[in-house]
Amino acid sequence: MTSALTLARLAALVAIFGFFLPWAEVSCSGQPLTHKTGIELITGAGGAGAAVPVHHDLWVAASLGLIVLGLAGCLIARGRRAAVILMAAALAAAGASLVGISQEVPSATARQADGAFIRAKLEYGYFVTLGALLIAIASGGLALARQRSPGRE
Numbered sequence: 001m002t003s004a005l006t007l008a009r010l011a012a013l014v015a016i017f018g019f020f021l022p023w024a025e026v027s028c029s030g031q032p033l034t035h036k037t038g039i040e041l042i043t044g045a046g047g048a049g050a051a052v053p054v055h056h057d058l059w060v061a062a063s064l065g066l067i068v069l070g071l072a073g074c075l076i077a078r079g080r081r082a083a084v085i086l087m088a089a090a091l092a093a094a095g096a097s098l099v100g101i102s103q104e105v106p107s108a109t110a111r112q113a114d115g116a117f118i119r120a121k122l123e124y125g126y127f128v129t130l131g132a133l134l135i136a137i138a139s140g141g142l143a144l145a146r147q148r149s150p151g152r153e
Helices: 002-018 038-043 058-076 079-104 124-152
Strands: 022-028 031-037 117-122
Touching: 002 058, 002 079, 002 124, 022 038, 022 079, 022 124, 031 038, 038 058, 038 124, 058 079, 079 124
Parallel strands: none
Antiparallel strands: 022 031, 022 117
């Protein structure tokens, strides 16, 4: 059980690291204008030549907060409770990040009055974070299953 729980904890750390990688790219007529990391989405920091209004994404902030709280709770608790805490936090964080990024990167392309197309697309940092959260959820479930098995035999 300890190895699966350790893997879940490491995956949560990788998910936090993913917030420092590019999450979204904004381009105009095919030319990249800016790349936004998860941290920049949270703080509302604009890159050079920011074409979009600066605002704080509270869903992405909630996602990071849930990961940190889940990891802290998992380090304080032991055994089954630690796995449940980390799984619940990772699942909630994945949901919050999905909502947040869906607001940041709409599926439609916007057209300005001068005929230029503004487009936003997801980048690898978001997928690193989401993948790590899915690994944390699966590893937490594996830790629970391994702990439950010896008691039934």
